[in-house]
Amino acid sequence: MAVEEQEQVLRSTRVVTPEGERAASVVVAGGTITAVLAHDAPPPAGARLTDLGDDVLLPGLVDTHVHVNDPGRAEWEGFGTATAAAAAGGITTVVDMPLNSIPPTTTTAHLEVKRAAARGRVHVDTGFWGGAVPGNAGDLRPLHDAGVFGFKCFLLHSGVDEFPQLNSDELGAALAELAPFDGLLIVHAEDPLLIEAAPRRPGPRYADFLASRPQAAEDTAIAGLIALARRFGARIHILHLSSASALPLIGAARRDGVRVTVETCPHFLTLTAEEVPDGATEFKCCPPIREAANQDALWRALADGTIDCVVSDHSPSTADLKARDTGDFAAAWGGISSLQLGLSAVWTEARKRGHTPADLARWMSAGPAALAGLDGTKGAIAPGHDADFAVLAPEETFTVEPRRLLHRNPLTAYAGRTLHGVVRATYLRGEMIARNGVLAVSEPAGRLLTRPAPVPRT
Structure with missing residues (x-):
């Protein structure tokens, strides 16, 4: 039997399965989980056994919100570096956003450029979102057929001119185009008129920047999106929710049958406006990090299932674009780099609030896998799924x-913080690809993913 085909068993007293956490032995063959057995079950004859002791065996994380920026702005990030950081942080699948690369992923030709840039360079499995921009409604179905996982749009300036925002008529046209083939629209939801009307005071005071991105801008945009989704019978997903006051709108819409999902991010769950130092532009993101009371409400929504998943919104740039010399929040690029740190950051706060590793798996593996339609192969430790794992030492x-x-570019808002949860190892289809924060393989082992065909309803 070839080495890569040899059966192996990963054993732990703390294996997180869809049914909960338990002591178990996970059998892997050909890159797939073939069985989840009792902890003391004898390994199959000839199988290689790895005993993880009391470290937690999680399903590999799925991060559906990553800005790789490659090609075109690879000095900000690149497929090699982004996926290496993902692997070190316990992430085994990423889905790349369509903007900040040049060209943006708004046509099938541009998608092929993106795939060519990624091919042979990714350390984790990698898929792609398409983009919905003015004038490309006719490109949405071809992109869908080519395998993108859905379509991102902005309702206000995206930060880069080559990916313009949709106005209300264009947004409706995109949803009308997507609804017949059940395409997913994922939306940066801030209302442009309320942002334009908000006070703008350039400078280093974080309070001034926070005032320029009011919660009402998120709430108003989300209310409008829900109304359009209801009108067209379309699927929508709210990206990087920071405003907890929008949560009742989302809950009510779901009860009414509107197909709306929502994510939040590690920085909204672990950082607060009260602790951001003036001039510390590494904390800038849009929408912004808000106050502690708002954060508490986001955690409650995670606990009750109103928020579906936690993903990074890894949006890096070169250090100069962060305007660290002036500390001017208005001038700085908005984005927080957290691919390698998200699991530990979220666990650090989650454990304080009484949550468990099973909650982490639901929020950071199963939830985003379901969003991307990958839940048949990713996001769970269960027979038939890819043997993707993160090994976490939760108390270290x-x-x-x-x-x-x-x-x-390692500039990060988490610098100097002490975090709980050391990612001991990451496995992709049964192969250890990272160990203790460094790559464990010489060649990238990731594959390029396409959106799976939906399973027919019976």
């Missing part, structure tokens, strides 16, 4: 040192 701590991060 480490202090974030930017120089140890594998992101191309």
Whole structure:
């Protein structure tokens, strides 16, 4: 039997399965989970056994919100560095956003450019979102047929001119185009008129930046999106929710049958406006990090299922674009790099609030896998799924040192923080690809993914 085909068993007293956490032995063959057995079950004859002791065996994380920026802005990030950081952080699948690369992923020709840039360079499995921009409604179905997982749009300026926002008429046209083939529209939801009317005071005060991105801008945009989704019978997903006051709108819409899902991000769950130092532009993101009371409400929504998943919104840039010399929040690029740190950051706060590793698996593996339609193969430790795992030492701590991060530009809002949860190892289809924060393989092992065909309803 070839080495890569040899059966192996990963054993732990803390295996997180869809039914909950239990002691178990997970059998892997050909890159797939073939069985989940009792902890003391004898390994199959000839199988290689790895005993993880009391470390937690999680399903590999799925991050559906990653800005790789490659090609075109690879100095911000790149497929090699982004996926290496993902692997080090326990992430085994990423879905790349369609903007900040040049060209953006708004046509099938541009998608092929993106795939060519990624081919042979990804350390984790990698898929792609398409983009919905003015004038490309006719490109949406071809992109869908070519395998993108859905379509991102903005309702206000995206930050890069080559990916313009949709106005209300264009947004309706995109949803009308997507609804017949059940395409998914994922939306940066902030209302442009309310943002334009908000006070703008350039400078280093975080309070001034926060005032320029009011919660009402998110709430109004989400209310409008829900109305359009209801009108067209379309699917929508709210990206990087930071405003907890929008949660009742989302809950009510779901009860009415509107197909709306929502994500939030590690920085909204672990960082608060009250602690952001003036001039610390590494904390800038849009929508912004809000106050502690708002954060508490986001955690409650995670617990009750109103928020479906937690993903990074990894949106890096070069250090100069963060305007660190002036500390001017208005001038700085908005984005927080957290691919390598998201699991530990979320666990650090989750454990304080009484949550368990099973909750992590639901929010950061199963939830995003379901969003992307990958839940048949990703996001669970169950027979028939890919043997993708993250091994977490939950009670161990480490202090974030930017120089140890594998992101191309290691500037991070988490610098100097002590986090709980050390990612001991990451496995992709049964192969260990990272160990203790460094790559464990010489060649990238990731595959390029396409949107799976939906399973017919019976």
